[in-house]
Amino acid sequence: MTTLTMAGAINAGLRAAMERDDKVTLMGEDIGKLGGVFRVTDGLHADFGDDRVMDSPLAESGIVGTAIGMAMAGFRPVIEIQFDGFIFPAYNQITTQLAKMHYRSRGDIQLPVVIRVPYAGGIGAIEHHSESPEALFAHTPGLRIVSPANPQDAFDLMQQSIACPDPVMFFEPKARYWDKGEVDTARVAAQLDGATGPANATAEMGKARVARQGSDVTLVAYGPTVRLALQAAEVAAEDGTNVEVIDLRSISPMDSDAVVKSAKRTGRVVITHEASTAFGVGAELSARVTEQAFFHLHAPVLRVGGFSTPYPGATFEHEFLPNIDRVLDAVDRVMKH
Amino acid sequence: MTTLTMAGAINAGLRAAMERDDKVTLMGEDIGKLGGVFRVTDGLHADFGDDRVMDSPLAESGIVGTAIGMAMAGFRPVIEIQFDGFIFPAYNQITTQLAKMHYRSRGDIQLPVVIRVPYAGGIGAIEHHSESPEALFAHTPGLRIVSPANPQDAFDLMQQSIACPDPVMFFEPKARYWDKGEVDTARVAAQLDGATGPANATAEMGKARVARQGSDVTLVAYGPTVRLALQAAEVAAEDGTNVEVIDLRSISPMDSDAVVKSAKRTGRVVITHEASTAFGVGAELSARVTEQAFFHLHAPVLRVGGFSTPYPGATFEHEFLPNIDRVLDAVDRVMKH
Amino acid sequence: MDSTGPLSTDGLVSMLTHEGVPVEHETFSRYVQNLDAEELRQMWRAMTVVRAWDLEATSLQRQGELGLWVQSLGQEGAQIGSGRALRDNDFVFPSYREHGVAHLQGVDLVEVLRIFRGLQHGAWTPAEHNFHLYTLVIGAHSLHATGYAMAKAREQKANPEQEPGAVVAYFGDGATSQGDVNESLIFASVYNAPIVFFCQNNQYAISESVTRQTKVPLADRGRGVGMPTIRVDGNDVIACRAVTEWALDHARSGKGPVFIEALTYRMGAHTTSDDPTRYRDKEEEQYWADRDPIARLDTYLSARGELSDEFREDVAQEAKALGERARSTVKSWKRPPLLDMFKDVYALPHAAVDAERVWFERFQESFDTEEAGR
Amino acid sequence: MDSTGPLSTDGLVSMLTHEGVPVEHETFSRYVQNLDAEELRQMWRAMTVVRAWDLEATSLQRQGELGLWVQSLGQEGAQIGSGRALRDNDFVFPSYREHGVAHLQGVDLVEVLRIFRGLQHGAWTPAEHNFHLYTLVIGAHSLHATGYAMAKAREQKANPEQEPGAVVAYFGDGATSQGDVNESLIFASVYNAPIVFFCQNNQYAISESVTRQTKVPLADRGRGVGMPTIRVDGNDVIACRAVTEWALDHARSGKGPVFIEALTYRMGAHTTSDDPTRYRDKEEEQYWADRDPIARLDTYLSARGELSDEFREDVAQEAKALGERARSTVKSWKRPPLLDMFKDVYALPHAAVDAERVWFERFQESFDTEEAGR
Numbered sequence A, B: 001m002t003t004l005t006m007a008g009a010i011n012a013g014l015r016a017a018m019e020r021d022d023k024v025t026l027m028g029e030d031i032g033k034l035g036g037v038f039r040v041t042d043g044l045h046a047d048f049g050d051d052r053v054m055d056s057p058l059a060e061s062g063i064v065g066t067a068i069g070m071a072m073a074g075f076r077p078v079i080e081i082q083f084d085g086f087i088f089p090a091y092n093q094i095t096t097q098l099a100k101m102h103y104r105s106r107g108d109i110q111l112p113v114v115i116r117v118p119y120a121g122g123i124g125a126i127e128h129h130s131e132s133p134e135a136l137f138a139h140t141p142g143l144r145i146v147s148p149a150n151p152q153d154a155f156d157l158m159q160q161s162i163a164c165p166d167p168v169m170f171f172e173p174k175a176r177y178w179d180k181g182e183v184d185t186a187r188v189a190a191q192l193d194g195a196t197g198p199a200n201a202t203a204e205m206g207k208a209r210v211a212r213q214g215s216d217v218t219l220v221a222y223g224p225t226v227r228l229a230l231q232a233a234e235v236a237a238e239d240g241t242n243v244e245v246i247d248l249r250s251i252s253p254m255d256s257d258a259v260v261k262s263a264k265r266t267g268r269v270v271i272t273h274e275a276s277t278a279f280g281v282g283a284e285l286s287a288r289v290t291e292q293a294f295f296h297l298h299a300p301v302l303r304v305g306g307f308s309t310p311y312p313g314a315t316f317e318h319e320f321l322p323n324i325d326r327v328l329d330a331v332d333r334v335m336k337h
Numbered sequence C, D: 001m002d003s004t005g006p007l008s009t010d011g012l013v014s015m016l017t018h019e020g021v022p023v024e025h026e027t028f029s030r031y032v033q034n035l036d037a038e039e040l041r042q043m044w045r046a047m048t049v050v051r052a053w054d055l056e057a058t059s060l061q062r063q064g065e066l067g068l069w070v071q072s073l074g075q076e077g078a079q080i081g082s083g084r085a086l087r088d089n090d091f092v093f094p095s096y097r098e099h100g101v102a103h104l105q106g107v108d109l110v111e112v113l114r115i116f117r118g119l120q121h122g123a124w125t126p127a128e129h130n131f132h133l134y135t136l137v138i139g140a141h142s143l144h145a146t147g148y149a150m151a152k153a154r155e156q157k158a159n160p161e162q163e164p165g166a167v168v169a170y171f172g173d174g175a176t177s178q179g180d181v182n183e184s185l186i187f188a189s190v191y192n193a194p195i196v197f198f199c200q201n202n203q204y205a206i207s208e209s210v211t212r213q214t215k216v217p218l219a220d221r222g223r224g225v226g227m228p229t230i231r232v233d234g235n236d237v238i239a240c241r242a243v244t245e246w247a248l249d250h251a252r253s254g255k256g257p258v259f260i261e262a263l264t265y266r267m268g269a270h271t272t273s274d275d276p277t278r279y280r281d282k283e284e285e286q287y288w289a290d291r292d293p294i295a296r297l298d299t300y301l302s303a304r305g306e307l308s309d310e311f312r313e314d315v316a317q318e319a320k321a322l323g324e325r326a327r328s329t330v331k332s333w334k335r336p337p338l339l340d341m342f343k344d345v346y347a348l349p350h351a352a353v354d355a356e357r358v359w360f361e362r363f364q365e366s367f368d369t370e371e372a373g374r
């Protein structure tokens, strides 16, 4: 066990994967000497050199497109998109190529590409630097999508994502980069050893985690909102409401079974994410939970997300984002039934 | 009243808008002499010339991006994306620019751009020519999204979309292009006259339509699945189930009020669209209906959509797409409660 | 023709006039000086077979056996010329019209029809043929090709004893307007990737003349990023072969990418769904019919007595046999099991797909049961 | 420096050496021959005020009054030179670093700080200044600029008596790699749009040297689509002005687009969040400090006795006043009403936004009520 920030844990996860497999190659804007604008790749260029840590031309479609080509030739590219809001030039490559190549080739071509995306808000940034676009990828079959909420998951999921034969979008909650936590650096290495390592890793990647046990309400979060959910649970506990917090960890696949199981016990579900509520990940989860646990529910599933506006100026972000008041309000509302 | 195919109705709608306002300018691939691959712009180049009907270089980002610039300069561009699957190169321009400019400029810049997208399947096409990407745009505030299901709506919505000061994505169910219907060509012209015409038109654009009245189940569809829903309702009626069919017409805004109202009467809701069920438009509608009509529902809201696979080879499309068996199965399932 | 526009013949590399008369080229002739009559005949054979094939597939489409066909008609010179320059370690990223190159790489053209019969999206194993799948999203594959070439360069650096290889990316005139193609030129140049961009300027992107994509020769796009560029008569199979040999040599030897523009003509419709009478005239079509790539090699070889009747007959038989096999095979293809639809979305299990497959299986069974129960 | 690479000085238009010595340019000198001392002083003034401003804003950021600042430090020559060539009917699409041009177009630089204080995304009315909003998505605005120019051409065709105008799109060296910028060059060229692409090659895209974007001068990108290209010393305000005058004339007179590459240097960090010590050295920074755009015009004018102490003092006062106004104004800005967050998503009502705004209003009121109830 060592103490790491989330940024440090991702860095360590990348390093471990690069040491394990020399086909693992990083590419992105400013990830070399600068170590990325968040310093997540700090030191990797110095240690692995130009051919393993490649600063790219300023073109996201080019980054994803060439990573696809490299993956076809046997590499395992891990690419960085500098900020959430700048992933869209690569949207065509991700949606029509990366996601569909395995299907198109009837299994002949695997594309083990990992796309790292620092995402979500809360850092007082200017436009395009605080967005949560995960739902815009979740609707496209062929992609896996994960988002860690703590250093341990960041470390594990990073190596599992790299070992996974399918493309993985790895959403890193940037406001949590500096959160510290204990990290066991040995477990995943052991998991990945042996022939079924990637399969086990991939299966594990898709599982949710009960972050806090409770019996009254199931509060579902992922990435940046997990900390918020845990805080809300603490406050609710003071009022005598016992909140179970589930950290989804994965958005594709989404472990709705874990949520349904919990919902069947609590009868009440609240989902919170930073992305706009409308047409977000919470919509799918709400629909599935309702489909599968309808007769166990005491109240409708509620969602607490960003509003249906573009991400506003930073001065508004505390109110734009789900905050503790809004989460508790939703908890109160489901508890009314 | 005149009889028109849906393609003919859109053509007529474009022509009427071009005659009404000489700032209305068409741009796209092969829309000139060829009249578009579906002939929707047939004859317009001959009648309005190169400056009003512009064949563009083969670059979707370029088409949307320059349309934005033209709109800033006072034009009303109506652009064609040749097929659903080819809209993604323009995704960045649509998501980060077209959708956000009005907000970014605090209302100074209106972008009355209409993006026409022939979409959805059922025509036996090769890859990328049968997709339903509407949910990938619905999550982004700033866009309006409509999809007509019959010639009259196609004619009306086209002119309303062009008159609307906001960007509109206009999804045309290509398998329905050749369906014929009666079209009143006078009503919208009258609506658009006068200062509040665009406001009235925009308000009307966002409204759902009860396509068939019923009391047992609310069956919601839009675009290509409306005909399917009506057929299913006929079959269900033979079994004594009285299905109400709602044609959403608009996806952003989505007239969930109309659905909630119906759901409160029927207590049962089924939604069908061609896009993959997971993270689709139906998820949002299910979540909203459940939030707002939970205590009126006899059964969970069910969704019948495409599967979580890429659009498969045409030989599979009948089973991949929601078909009458699957819709009736869902109707049966909600009727069990 | 305009001497500066995209159809200018200025600086067009040519080795066989359209009357079939050979011409020397200062730089490039030596790349083909060792081609003997047998090799030229093989090129004639390939072009002839591919053309016959193309007409056969077109007629299968007309008969309703295929949903669509995309003809390579008229582009055989560019495709066979460049394709015969490829070696074992090279790898091709085609667009969707390169049936000629597919054929040379050993792809069974009959199998290709599975795509156009709607059975599947890809119909051969790329690694078996060093020939990637057709890509329908214009330009997208140019970046894959570049990345593949970047990987190749790394491999070769790690294993210098290995025979070097290069990548060829094929795309059309229309594709040059896409951001992706431009980005691929930039990446290839910056990373000095061993890749040849082979642009078949067939003068049309569906209905749009190449003048909608550019005011200057498309080869200049390569100049914009500082890579060597060549314009070649795309209907001159020998010249296409020569410049591609040069370019591949250049790329394989670590000197970086090359951009080739082959000026050719799409003699058919864009696809069987297209109607060219709406946008071009008979005179133009005739002009290019007179510049047919097969006819000119035919004239050249015939004049030298190198195309015996026996050989012609042999090639005709090959083409006929291929056509017959296509007809019988295509009709014999059964619809694959419905559950195939759910296969290969991911390489490893994914809960959403799995759940839907299970549901679908039960749903289908319920019909069987219903029917059985009747 | 390499004579063919992106930093080559070959063919760089220059009219004032870095020692402040004037040089004639065959083609372009006549575009500035009428500039009198007063006009040169005005350019000096603008550069000086903008630089002082930049330092002021940087220090406001350091003091925590701004979330971020993006410096234009070192690029004043390119910005003021090109900006002073603009006329009333021209329209500018900046990237996010063109504070110099903003200032010339009459945008209040203090207002610009609203963006960097997180109050709003846009801070002026583009139509009032013929100056579009800053665009943060690299390259996206180059297409808007092109479309705007296409529209301008149409307007001018319809109203030939109107004074013609052109569009200038500013972007950086990094931006040239984006598909959008390349597509904008293609559209502009094909539609013959009246637009000048003004690329400030400040040698860095954050930490990446321009050699990561190209192996050849960036101006060649323009050649790739056949438009006239000019490379100019971006730290030579007079040369920048001259070539931009030429290019705007060219565009306004219907001859189509022009690509200008101004070779300059980003003397500061990329933004206040950046740390250039990680990727470049002091020697390089010193080399470019010796080529400062303001210093050289200063030397030139001073040598001619054209910069009086009084004038200097006057300019210093202007800069100081601007800084003071910035400090007091920025601190006076109140957070706007929370409901503003919901404004202007659409021009006309939209049910989803409206419902959320109403909900939010009630939700906020519930707290007030709660508090009131205590």
Ligand SMILES: Cc1ncc(C[n+]2csc(CCOP(=O)(O)OP(=O)(O)O)c2C)c(N)n1
Residues within 6 Å of the ligand: B029, B058, B060, B082, B086, B089, C097, C136, C137, C138, C171, C172, C173, C174, C175, C176, C202, C204, C205, C206, C266, C270
């Ligand atoms: C991104 C994208 N946009 C549009 C299309 C529709 N489309 C298919 S082929 C084609 C024209 C391609 O022209 P060109 O690149 O010259 O190739 P050619 O067909 O002439 O070989 C178009 C517009 C597409 N496949 N992909």
Ligand SMILES: Cc1ncc(C[n+]2csc(CCOP(=O)(O)OP(=O)(O)O)c2C)c(N)n1
Residues within 6 Å of the ligand: A029, A058, A060, A082, A086, A089, D097, D136, D137, D138, D171, D172, D173, D174, D175, D176, D202, D204, D205, D206, D266, D270
């Ligand atoms: C599409 C996109 N990708 C990445 C970024 C992050 N980013 C902001 S500025 C910048 C570098 C821009 O370099 P250049 O074009 O040379 O302009 P400069 O900042 O030097 O003026 C990058 C990568 C962005 N804003 N947009």
Ligand SMILES: [Mg+2]
Residues within 6 Å of the ligand: C172, C173, C174, C200, C201, C202, C203, C204, C205, C206
């Ligand atoms: Mg073509």
Ligand SMILES: [Mg+2]
Residues within 6 Å of the ligand: D172, D173, D174, D200, D201, D202, D203, D204, D205, D206
């Ligand atoms: Mg720069």
